[in-house]
Amino acid sequence: MSEMKDLAGLADLDRALASKGTVVLYKHSTQCGVCDDAIEELEKHPGAADFYYLDLLAHRDVSTAIAQRLGVKHESPQAIFLKDGKVTAVLNHRSIRLPAIQKALQV
Secondary structure (H helix, E strand, O other): OOOOEEOOOHHHHHHHHHOOOEEEEEEEOOOOHHHHHHHHHHHOOOOOOEEEEEEOOOOHHHHHHHHHHHOOOOOOOEEEEEEOOEEEEEEEHHHOOHHHHHHHHOO
């Protein structure tokens, strides 16, 4: 997988949402074991999309903006798949596994 880009502010989110092609927004809590498993699964996938990493504890405002702008209820961990700025799939908690990631990226 290509390196994850940080979602450290609303300007980063604006850039991610304006991107053409496939984008994955990944919400991560550094205090959650399920999140650790989820990020390991995401890291197994080759770079077929732009992956963005959001540290929920450091940037709660960005998480709130994602929920509001995309209409996706906040969960953690959460991977939101976008194609040209539109939500195509959402994986939460233990559903963030390589087969589900691969399927979500085929849309």
